[in-house]
Amino acid sequence: MQANAESKSELNINDKIAKSKNQSTTIRGLKLLLQSKTGTIGFIIVICVVLVAIFAGVLAPHDPALNNLTATLKPPAWLDGGSWNYVLGTDNLGRDVLSRIIVGTRVSLLVGVFSVVLAGLIGLIIGIVAGYYGGIVDNILMRLVDSFLAIPSILFILVVLAVFEPSLLVLIIVIGLTNWVTYARIVRGEVLSIKEREYVKASKSIGTKSSEIMLVHVLPNIVSSFIVISALSVATTIILEASLSFLGLGIQPPDVSWGAMLTDGRNYLATNWWLATFPGLAITITVLGIIFLGDWLRDVLDPKTQVNQKGGAK
Amino acid sequence: MSVVEVKEKTNNYLLQIEGLKKHFPVSTTIFGKTKQTLKAVDGIDLYLKKGETLGIVGESGCGKSTTGNTILRLIEPTEGKIIFEGEDLVKLSKKKMQEIRKDIQMIFQDPFSSLNPRMKVFDIIAEPLRTHGVAKGKGLEDMVYELIETVGLDRSLAKRFPHEFSGGQRQRIGIARAIALKPKLIICDEPVSALDVSIQAQILNLLLDLQRKFDLTFIFIGHGIPAVKYISDRIAVMYMGEVVEMTTKEKLFSETKHPYTKGLISAVPIPDPKLRDKTERVIIENDIPDQLNLPEGCRFYSRCPFGTERCKVEKPKLNEISNEHYVACHYPLN
Amino acid sequence: MVEKLLEVKNLYTHFFTEQGVIPSVNGVSFSVNKGEIVGIVGESGCGKSVTSLSILQLIDKPGKIVNGEVLFNGEDLIKLNEKQIKKIRGNRISMIFQEPLTSLNPVFTVGNQISEAIRIHQKVNKQQAKDKAIEMLRKVGIPNPEKQYYSFPHLLSGGMRQRVMIAMALSCNPELLIADEPTTALDVTIQAQILSLMKNLIEELQTSIIIITHDLGVVAEMVDRVVVMYGGEIVEQASVYDLFENPRHPYTQGLLKSTPKVHELEYELESIDGNVPSPDNMPTGCKFHPRCPFAMDKCKEEDPSLLSVGNDSAIKCWLYQDRKVVQV
Numbered sequence: 001m002q003a004n005a006e007s008k009s010e011l012n013i014n015d016k017i018a019k020s021k022n023q024s025t026t027i028r029g030l031k032l033l034l035q036s037k038t039g040t041i042g043f044i045i046v047i048c049v050v051l052v053a054i055f056a057g058v059l060a061p062h063d064p065a066l067n068n069l070t071a072t073l074k075p076p077a078w079l080d081g082g083s084w085n086y087v088l089g090t091d092n093l094g095r096d097v098l099s100r101i102i103v104g105t106r107v108s109l110l111v112g113v114f115s116v117v118l119a120g121l122i123g124l125i126i127g128i129v130a131g132y133y134g135g136i137v138d139n140i141l142m143r144l145v146d147s148f149l150a151i152p153s154i155l156f157i158l159v160v161l162a163v164f165e166p167s168l169l170v171l172i173i174v175i176g177l178t179n180w181v182t183y184a185r186i187v188r189g190e191v192l193s194i195k196e197r198e199y200v201k202a203s204k205s206i207g208t209k210s211s212e213i214m215l216v217h218v219l220p221n222i223v224s225s226f227i228v229i230s231a232l233s234v235a236t237t238i239i240l241e242a243s244l245s246f247l248g249l250g251i252q253p254p255d256v257s258w259g260a261m262l263t264d265g266r267n268y269l270a271t272n273w274w275l276a277t278f279p280g281l282a283i284t285i286t287v288l289g290i291i292f293l294g295d296w297l298r299d300v301l302d303p304k305t306q307v308n309q310k311g312g313a314k
Numbered sequence: 315m316s317v318v319e320v321k322e323k324t325n326n327y328l329l330q331i332e333g334l335k336k337h338f339p340v341s342t343t344i345f346g347k348t349k350q351t352l353k354a355v356d357g358i359d360l361y362l363k364k365g366e367t368l369g370i371v372g373e374s375g376c377g378k379s380t381t382g383n384t385i386l387r388l389i390e391p392t393e394g395k396i397i398f399e400g401e402d403l404v405k406l407s408k409k410k411m412q413e414i415r416k417d418i419q420m421i422f423q424d425p426f427s428s429l430n431p432r433m434k435v436f437d438i439i440a441e442p443l444r445t446h447g448v449a450k451g452k453g454l455e456d457m458v459y460e461l462i463e464t465v466g467l468d469r470s471l472a473k474r475f476p477h478e479f480s481g482g483q484r485q486r487i488g489i490a491r492a493i494a495l496k497p498k499l500i501i502c503d504e505p506v507s508a509l510d511v512s513i514q515a516q517i518l519n520l521l522l523d524l525q526r527k528f529d530l531t532f533i534f535i536g537h538g539i540p541a542v543k544y545i546s547d548r549i550a551v552m553y554m555g556e557v558v559e560m561t562t563k564e565k566l567f568s569e570t571k572h573p574y575t576k577g578l579i580s581a582v583p584i585p586d587p588k589l590r591d592k593t594e595r596v597i598i599e600n601d602i603p604d605q606l607n608l609p610e611g612c613r614f615y616s617r618c619p620f621g622t623e624r625c626k627v628e629k630p631k632l633n634e635i636s637n638e639h640y641v642a643c644h645y646p647l648n
Numbered sequence: 649m650v651e652k653l654l655e656v657k658n659l660y661t662h663f664f665t666e667q668g669v670i671p672s673v674n675g676v677s678f679s680v681n682k683g684e685i686v687g688i689v690g691e692s693g694c695g696k697s698v699t700s701l702s703i704l705q706l707i708d709k710p711g712k713i714v715n716g717e718v719l720f721n722g723e724d725l726i727k728l729n730e731k732q733i734k735k736i737r738g739n740r741i742s743m744i745f746q747e748p749l750t751s752l753n754p755v756f757t758v759g760n761q762i763s764e765a766i767r768i769h770q771k772v773n774k775q776q777a778k779d780k781a782i783e784m785l786r787k788v789g790i791p792n793p794e795k796q797y798y799s800f801p802h803l804l805s806g807g808m809r810q811r812v813m814i815a816m817a818l819s820c821n822p823e824l825l826i827a828d829e830p831t832t833a834l835d836v837t838i839q840a841q842i843l844s845l846m847k848n849l850i851e852e853l854q855t856s857i858i859i860i861t862h863d864l865g866v867v868a869e870m871v872d873r874v875v876v877m878y879g880g881e882i883v884e885q886a887s888v889y890d891l892f893e894n895p896r897h898p899y900t901q902g903l904l905k906s907t908p909k910v911h912e913l914e915y916e917l918e919s920i921d922g923n924v925p926s927p928d929n930m931p932t933g934c935k936f937h938p939r940c941p942f943a944m945d946k947c948k949e950e951d952p953s954l955l956s957v958g959n960d961s962a963i964k965c966w967l968y969q970d971r972k973v974v975q976v
Contacts, residue, residue, distance in 0.1 A: 032544075114618045129450055176356075195426075198423070198424055198428035199427065199429055201388055201420075201422070201428075202420065202429075202488070203430075203441065204388050204421060205415060205418075206415060206419070206422040206441060206442040206445055206446075206491075206495075207411075207412040207413065207414075207415035207416060207442075207446060208441070208445045215432075220430075220432040221430070221431070221432055302475045303431065303432060303475040303477065304431065304475075
């Protein structure tokens with residue numbers, strides 16, 4: 001009898017939530033996406049950037065490395081002297097800026113995504129192990145992290161890039177190896193707090209193995225903050241890659257990256273502003289898109305976020 | 315020899331705790347040597363008969379929750395024996411212990427943090443069954459749904475997440491998880507403290523129903539004396555890591571022997587305004603003394619209205635002063 | 649004729665969230681006489697704390713008092729501006745909260761905080777404020793107050809901190825003290841100490857008090873008159889003796905029956921079915937009807953009003969509506 005009364009009122013109370021709850025995760029995610037304006041914008045930007053990276057070869061109107069000394073430093077099409085042949089103008093060697101940005105998307109995105117994946121994986125594993133087991137294991141791993149933190153990362157990257165020939169792979173590895181410590185620290189901190197939650201204790205009291213507890217109880221509960229940090233980190237990595245290229249240590253010609261374009265354009269900033277401005281804009285828009293998308297991801301991954309009719313996720 | 319051991323060793327003891335200690339290092343020197351220890355549990359003896367409920371009461375910091383956690387070895391004891399069905403749990407290997415946990419389950423205080431927010435109710439209740447490989451597939455499903463109904467929830471709620479439930483309902487989910495493996499002993503660690511009054515009664519009655527239905531033995535840890543009194547058969551009163559009095563519920567309230575127990579009971583406000591000024595009161599003065607510098611003699615001495623010189627220097631032992639009535643006091647009350 | 653110190657009339661406090669309007673307090677009216685102790689009882693989400701915060705206009709956004717009057721000595725506090733209300737807060741009406749650690753600033757000594765509070769409202773110099781603070785600390789039973797004056801809050805135990813809060817609250821001789829669950833975070837022996845301290849101080853200082861609590865034991869022990877709240881509304885009001893002897897509202901009855909008793913040995917604890925409703929999803933009609941054992945069809949559709957049933961008692965329930973009674 002009691003059960004009935006309770007369940008009835010429960011159904012009553014959660015009627016609104018129930019409707020949205022019975023939908024699949026995908027539909028719920030999409031609904032949340034539409035609810036959040038920034039999320040929608042971020043999603044669209046990121047999808048576009050990814051598509052551009054994938055189909056760069058088809059989309060680029062010109063060969064990005066092709067010099068055309070008859071058409072150097074042409075302004076964008078809508079300015080005097082510009083032509084629709086080179087929509088965003090050309091650089092000092094007559095290379096099409098638009099094509100270079102399109103092809104450069106690949107490098108920026110590859111470096112951004114994969115070095116974050118690498119750093120994230122290392123950091124996640126080390127952070128979870130250190131946080132969960134504590135004691136000596138934690139001590140050793142965290143001292144390792146500390147010593148990594150003690151080395152200025154830009155110096156480390158410079159040294160490595162001076163020794164090895166800078167290439168896409170080397171860039172990804174070296175950025176990944178310098179960034180994992182941040183993840184390890186954040187993940188460990190999260191694990192430490194989650195470890196003390198009663199549901200972890202409850203699972204232990206049931207007799208669950210440590211490895212299972214980490215997978216079932218700890219990991220899912222840090223994954224949302226982890227993904228959000230990663231999304232932000234993709235953004236900062238794109239900027240880092242740009243800075244390295246700017247220093248001349250990034251991607252080497254004839255490959256193109258947004259950072260390298262910035263470097264090239266620097267000298268012409270006063271006279272031919274479009275050389276540096278458009279790759280800069282590309283970086284800004286992509287980074288913003290990823291950050292917006294990260295916020296949305298956090299909401300989707302939290303089962304507490306409700307889809308509501310009035311708009312605006314809680 | 316501990317008090318408990320002197321007692322006839324009948325088979326109906328499900329659990330016997332002898333000289334259990336848990337000391338936490340509080341601060342250490344840079345060389346890793348312990349400077350100060352917090353004696354959270356400091357040599358307690360308890361016993362538990364099959365089918366009964368032993369209440370453990372005491373104020374915050376008395377070691378009652380640590381005791382509960384140590385029994386399951388969620389916290390490793392510093393010293394002592396925990397004999398469960400003739401086997402000393404302290405000596406068991408990790409693997410053996412994990413198997414034993416099937417028989418001893420726990421219900422937690424905070425219904426909000428004791429359920430994983432990212433798991434659905436079904437999976438929360440199924441977890442113990444899966445871990446111990448009790449059932450899978452359709453069998454598992456049936457068992458989980460039956461458990462959900464046993465604790466008074468509707469099976470249609472199985473696919474929801476914990477945050478969609480109220481405190482009382484979450485506690486029901488926690489109870490369903492605890493009884494899933496048909497354990498012999500359930501340790502209830504303040505299961506109603508965080509709940510509203512009208513919901514507390516629901517949960518207490520649910521626990522009593524389940525006890526009758528499944529022949530469960532409970533250790534009920536609580537700081538609310540009325541609730542502990544309602545549900546328990548016997549009650550142990552703890553103060554600063556020690557058991558100061560342990561007896562049947564009837565005797566504890568009608569023949570209170572320890573001044574602390576007396577003070578604890580009379581501190582509870584009675585929900586009847588007519589008794590406002592009529593009840594005799596033993597007001598316990600002062601705060602709990604510093605737990606890092608325990609006094610040599612009786613730990614209650616600094617707050618006891620009846621303390622003497624002897625209490626200050628000599629520590630009273632837990633003695634059986636009448637059948638099943640244990641008191642640690644030099645001058646038990648009449 | 650008793651003098652009314654505080655009169656809350658038809659108070660509505662709503663929270664305007666993105667999810668919609670949450671009516672936390674919905675038409676609450678009650679009064680506190682001079683020298684009287686009033687208890688507001690109810691479970692989580694019943695609006696008892698929001699009511700007390702509304703009295704002092706301590707409702708933050710997105711909350712807003714949408715309607716009602718809070719007459720303090722005949723003056724409507726809701727109409728006052730921020731500057732005027734600040735003169736009343738901590739001076740003529742003070743408040744103590746459940747968790748004394750978060751209500752005290754950790755970077756100042758307790759003495760400092762008390763004398764600051766005194767200096768805000770009274771024209772005294774530093775030394776006088778300090779003397780007064782030490783006197784208050786002594787009054788609330790803090791041992792060695794001259795020394796404890798210089799203690800930081802985290803060095804004190806929970807009970808001592810609550811004593812400090814009481815000392816601070818009473819330092820300006822307020823006419824009204826609002827105590828929001830003052831002993832909930834404390835151990836039972838410490839609770840007994842604090843309650844008896846409060847009783848003694850009230851007698852000495854002649855302060856009126858509103859105690860907000862979920863503990864019927866504290867109510868029975870301390871208060872003169874009880875206001876029972878459920879779902880943002882008052883469902884019953886009566887003198888404490890009347891309420892415990894003859895609870896009228898089914899909710900009050902259920903609450904009394906589901907409270908475990910320390911002075912009885914064998915008894916059956918009854919419970920109220922169902923769940924405490926959350927403020928953002930209240931049932932229609934009488935808010936208690938889904939849990940009420942006497943619920944009729946009428947209860948589901950129409951909300952009864954709070955009617956006086958004589959003896960300073962009032963009740964909001966269809967079971968009592970047909971009597972010849974006067975609307976409050």
